[in-house]
Amino acid sequence: RRRVLKRIVDGTFAISDSQLVCKDGEWKLQICYAVPTRAVNLDENRKAMLVVCEGESKRPFKLIWPDNTEWGLGDGIPLREEYNFLARKDRAIRHRFKHGLGKGHGRIGFYKKLEHLPQYRDMQKRFLNLMLADILACCQKQNCGTLIYREPSQYIRERTCWFSKNNLQFNWTALETQLKFKCSQWGLKLETKYIAKVEHETIK
Numbered sequence: 001r002r003r004v005l006k007r008i009v010d011g012t013f014a015i016s017d018s019q020l021v022c023k024d025g026e027w028k029l030q031i032c033y034a035v036p037t038r039a040v041n042l043d044e045n046r047k048a049m050l051v052v053c054e055g056e057s058k059r060p061f062k063l064i065w066p067d068n069t070e071w072g073l074g075d076g077i078p079l080r081e082e083y084n085f086l087a088r089k090d091r092a093i094r095h096r097f098k099h100g101l102g103k104g105h106g107r108i109g110f111y112k113k114l115e116h117l118p119q120y121r122d123m124q125k126r127f128l129n130l131m132l133a134d135i136l137a138c139c140q141k142q143n144c145g146t147l148i149y150r151e152p153s154q155y156i157r158e159r160t161c162w163f164s165k166n167n168l169q170f171n172w173t174a175l176e177t178q179l180k181f182k183c184s185q186w187g188l189k190l191e192t193k194y195i196a197k198v199e200h201e202t203i204k
Contacts, residue, residue, distance in 0.1 A: 042145030044189050049148045050135065050179075051195070052156065055165020061131065065142055074131045080166050082123050120169075128175060132182050139188060147188050149179055150195040160197070 007013045008031065017032040049064040050073075059072030139147060152161060152172075163170040176192065183190040 042139065042188065043143050044145035046142065046144040047146040047148055047191075048135075048139055048142065048144040049150060051150045051200075052152050052161045052163075054160060055162050057162055060162040063135065063138055065144070071138055073134055074127060076127075076162060076166070076168075079123060079127050080168060083120050083168050086120050121171075124169075124171060125174075128171075128178060132178055136182060136186055136188070145187075145189060146191060147179070147183060148191045148193060149176070150200075151176070151192055152200065153194065153196050155197050156195070156200055160200070 004013065008015060014034045015031060016034045019030050021028050021030050046066050048066075051062055051064060053060055053062055053072075057072070059074050060076040061073040063071045063073060065071070135147070139145075157170075157172065158164055179190060182188075
């Protein structure tokens with residue numbers, strides 16, 4: 001945060017908006033700033049395609065280069081193991097209280113014991129950040145100035161993709177939002193194209 005403030009002060013980041021917000025009984029200043037686009041000068045005619053993988057794949061996502069070679073993305077095994085650990089912990093807590101222990105005022109303690117679930121969301125954020133960094137590094141290495149994101153259909157998300165086959169939740173909205181931000185920050189052209197079940201089966 002200090003690094004961001006220093007860049008705002010020296011003019012590297014331009015202030016786009018600000019407001020006073022009362023939170024937890026304290027007044028705080030929220031500052032919005034614009035990150036300048038990094039001129040990487042990549043060839044926009046060379047296009048990389050980002051696709052979610054099928055459930056049998058080793059990686060959750062893959063990049064397909066102009067010569068149809070592929071590069072696996074995302075270390076999904078730690079994400080899966082962390083989710084399974086937290087799910088087992090959640091089931092154990094619910095089993096302990098299934099006969100009515102902690103009714104009434106004691107329910108506060110019951111719900112506090114379930115507050116470990118945000119840990120998975122934090123790990124999912126780390127997974128997403130590392131994958132985005134890998135995408136940007138690969139696009140620079142391959143000189144691809146255009147990234148095509150094949151947005152999966154609801155059927156693919158819930159039935160056939162890597163996350164559904166491993167019984168994992170995934171924030172697809174956060175992926176698209178971060179892709180837009182990172183591509184604009186690095187000067188990459190982002191194209192979002194919908195992909196249905198039939199077409200997805202041909203490139204899996």
